[in-house]
Structure formats: structure tokens, C-alpha cells
Amino acid sequence: MDLESDQAFNCPYCSASISIRIDRTGGRRQYFVTDCEVCCRPISIEVDMDPDGFVNFIAKRCERIMNMLQQMKKEVINEKIEKTKK
Numbered sequence: 354m355d356l357e358s359d360q361a362f363n364c365p366y367c368s369a370s371i372s373i374r375i376d377r378t379g380g381r382r383q384y385f386v387t388d389c390e391v392c393c394r395p396i397s398i399e400v401d402m403d404p405d406g407f408v409n410f411i412a413k414r415c416e417r418i419m420n421m422l423q424q425m426k427k428e429v430i431n432e433k434i435e436k437t438k439k
């Protein structure tokens with residue numbers, strides 16, 4: 354069995370096809386966040402591996418990070434408004 358395998362998937366935001374490398378030594382269940390190469394939005398990746406090497410792969414929008422980014426944007430905008438008030 355290879356220690357690494359490539360997994361292709363479509364971006365859940367812009368549906369660009371992306372391929373990432375899964376490190377099989379990282380455990381049978383892995384969870385991580387990657388950025389889309391095209392639209393740069395965060396994608397949460399869930400990997401679930403069978404002992405016989407079958408990879409169950411789920412790519413979905415990372416709402417938690419998207420919310421965080423939106424919150425950060427809001428704060429920046431609020432800061433700008435504060436500055437223009439002065």
C-alpha cells in the first residue's frame with residue numbers, strides 16, 4: 354500500500370477540480386482544512402480510511418472559518434467607520 358495517495362475533488366464553492374495528497378500515515382481518520390487553489394476559500398476535508406485502503410473522502414464548505422473571516426471583515430469595516438468619524 355502506498356503511504357500517500359492523491360485525491361481529486363471539486364471545490365464546493367467554485368467547483369474547480371483540485372487534487373490533494375493524503376498522507377496515509379496520518380491516521381485512518383483525518384480532518385483538515387485546505388484553501389481552494391482557485392477561489393482561495395477554506396474547504397474542510399474529512400478522510401476516513403478502510404483497513405483495505407478504501408478512502409472515504411468528504412470535501413465541504415468550512416462554514417466555521419467562513420464565518421470567522423466574515424466577522425474579521427466586519428471588524429475591519431467597523432474600524433474604518435470609526436476612523437472616518439473622527
Ligand SMILES: [Zn+2]
Pocket residue numbers: 364365366367368369389390391392393394
Ligand atoms: Zn474554489
